[in-house]
Amino acid sequence: MATTIILDCDPGIDDALAIAFAHGHPGVELAGITTVAGNVGLAKTTANALAVCEFIGAAGTPVTAGCEGPLLRPALDARDVHGEEGLGGAVLPAPAASPAGGHAIEFIIDTVRADPGEITLVATGPLTNIALAVRREPRLAGWVRDFVIMGGSSGRGNVTPAAEYNIWADPEAAAVVFGAGWTVTMLGLDVTMRTGASAAVLRRMRELGPLGGELLLPALEQYLSVGDSSGPPVHDVCAVAFLAQPSLFGLVPARVQVETAGHLTAGMTVTDFSGDPNAMVAMEIDVARFWEVTLGTFGRVAQGMRAA
Secondary structure (H helix, E strand, C coil): CCEEEEEEECCCHHHHHHHHHHHHCCCEEEEEEEECCCCCCHHHHHHHHHHHHHHHCCCCCCEEECCCCCCCCCCCCCHHHHCCCCCCCCCCCCCCCCCCCCCHHHHHHHHHHHCCCCEEEEECCCCHHHHHHHHHCCCHHHHCCEEEEECCCCCCCCCCCCCCHHHHHCHHHHHHHHCCCCCEEEECHHHHCCCCCCHHHHHHHCCCHHHHHHHHHHHHHHHHHHCCCCCCCCCCHHHHHHHHCHHHEEEEEEEEEECCCCCCCCCCEEEECCCCCCEEEEEEECHHHHHHHHHHHHHHHHHHHHHC
């Protein structure tokens, strides 16, 4: 039986790939997408989500815009990593559809409340929308089936030595989320940095028709230009792949708290593996199987696009 998800994201190169994975894997049902400012501003993350959905054949997926910036801090972005428009070198047709009415916070609360115990929240951007949703409706933490994020790390950062980008972009929101009373499944840099798309992976993507040639490869080319020699990592795909195939990852219970005050450590996810756990932290990944599952899923998306 498929896992029904709401994907809260900030497309973003790897968010776009996560949307494609969620659409293509038979074990995942994408009930809706909510957007937040992060990799680029909210108008662009929302337009990118709509454009990706239309391009891959998921045009019926509702996309609802959320927060334009962090709870307390000035808005920042990652255009230096994701490109001016957010999708690297990928240039998709402008979306024909408009965002759904209302606010992401309302969509999250209303959708989960209508089907308690059945919806999994997946967050692959800054946690602003999720923090405000759980503040407005604290029962949300008990209504969701699961809550999965791409974010954080037990011991390193990628935007500072201490902090991963999604947590660093709004650490106050992340602190609210980790303290909300649910168990956060954290797919962080401990595993996502191991998912570099090798030359062999990129060759297989070239066989995927327009999906590979117009979205995956030109998007990842931007990542490759700022990444390391192991290939561009697909961080956000991990959060959705975990739901589709949990055995790809090894998780360890831990107490995760978010540093909000440190001058050098703001956004750090302080991970105590001996503390009273509020999280399950991914520490292992089967990289070869991850790519087989991911490329197979992208193959189903490409086949659907050819058949349309």
